Structures are given as structure tokens and as C-alpha cells.
Amino acid sequence: MEMHEFDLEYGEIIGIDEAGRGPLAGPVVAAAVKIKNIVPEFEMINDSKKLTEKKREALYDVIMENCYVGVGVVGAETIDEINILNATFLAMRRAIEEVKDKGAEWELALVDGNHKIRKYEGEQLPVIKGDGKSLSIAAASIIAKVTRDRMMVEQGREFPNYLFEKHKGYGTKAHREAILENGPCKYHRMSFLGTILKPTLF
Numbered sequence: 001m002e003m004h005e006f007d008l009e010y011g012e013i014i015g016i017d018e019a020g021r022g023p024l025a026g027p028v029v030a031a032a033v034k035i036k037n038i039v040p041e042f043e044m045i046n047d048s049k050k051l052t053e054k055k056r057e058a059l060y061d062v063i064m065e066n067c068y069v070g071v072g073v074v075g076a077e078t079i080d081e082i083n084i085l086n087a088t089f090l091a092m093r094r095a096i097e098e099v100k101d102k103g104a105e106w107e108l109a110l111v112d113g114n115h116k117i118r119k120y121e122g123e124q125l126p127v128i129k130g131d132g133k134s135l136s137i138a139a140a141s142i143i144a145k146v147t148r149d150r151m152m153v154e155q156g157r158e159f160p161n162y163l164f165e166k167h168k169g170y171g172t173k174a175h176r177e178a179i180l181e182n183g184p185c186k187y188h189r190m191s192f193l194g195t196i197l198k199p200t201l202f
Helices: 001-006 039-042 053-066 076-083 084-101 134-160 172-181
Strands: 013-018 028-035 067-074 110-111 126-127
Touching: 001 134, 013 084, 013 134, 028 084, 028 134, 039 053, 053 067, 053 134, 067 084, 067 134, 076 084, 110 134
Parallel strands: 013 110, 110 126
Antiparallel strands: 013 028, 028 067
């Protein structure tokens, strides 16, 4: 299992990833994962974007059963206040706190991407395309994605006009049209909607 071997090179680690930096609506969600048991199902783990929704849902349960898992959520209002990059770091710090509260211990945090987490005091290493290299980061990417998708389905029930359950808040044609037709709702990131809501000049 190459991805697990990658992790072993770094000793006691947690993997951290996020979902939802780009959408026009909904929260940004981060997950931190410390693996407890290696099980055969982990062979199927990959970058969450390369897995079907059905596979992600199945692996979510396997990861929750065999890992220490922390999740951090930052909503649209805070994203607008502090910007999406800072909101992502905040979600990651919240995920780390939660996994720590569950009794996980580690020496190094492997973080997907090319940024270190601001205001995190521990040792950390950014790993570009880490969700395709590290088992822990890939597991975190699945937890973050499934958690966020479930939240968007709930928000879609509350505001059916926007079809959040279909596009998960991303800027699809249908979503943009729904915003123009209905205006934004409380789950929209106003700082992301400038070009859509800008008055048309004739």
C-alpha cells in the first residue's frame, strides 16, 4: 500500500485536508485523520475527487471506525469576514483540536496543498497533491468531502430553489441562474457573488 508507506516515512503523523474552498455557497470543511488500524478496505482510498459518491460514503464509515477523526466547519458568514484562505486554516485548526480531544497523538501534521496552516503551533509539512500520495490525507479528504456534501443536502432541503443537493454549492449554470432569479440565501458567500450580482450595463 504505497500511500501508507508514504506516511510511514514521516513517523507519527496526522493527515489534513479540506473540501469546499471554491463553491459560491456553503461552508468550508476540514478533516484531520490519525490512522489507528490498517484494514484491507484502505486499498480503495484515493483522492476523494477520484471516487464515486457511493465509494466515498462506504469508505467514510471504514475511516470513522479505524481512525481518530476530527472535523472543522466554517460557515459562509465567517468566510466573508476573514476570507476563504483564513477560513480554511480556521477549519483545519478546529479539526486538529477535535482529533486531539479524541486522544490522538502525533509528531507531524501532513497538510494537503502548498500552504502551512497559519497559527498552528505544531510541526507541519505541506504536501502538494497530498491526497494522491498520503493515506492519511486521502482519508481526511474523504471525511471532509462526505461531511460537506451531507451538509449541502440538508441546506438544499431548507432552500430547495437552489438545488444545493445537486451541485453542492459550486458555480454551475443552474446555480448561477437560481441566484439571479431568487437572490442569495444565508448560505451564500457574498464575497464570491460579485460578478454574478453586478448590475448588467446596457
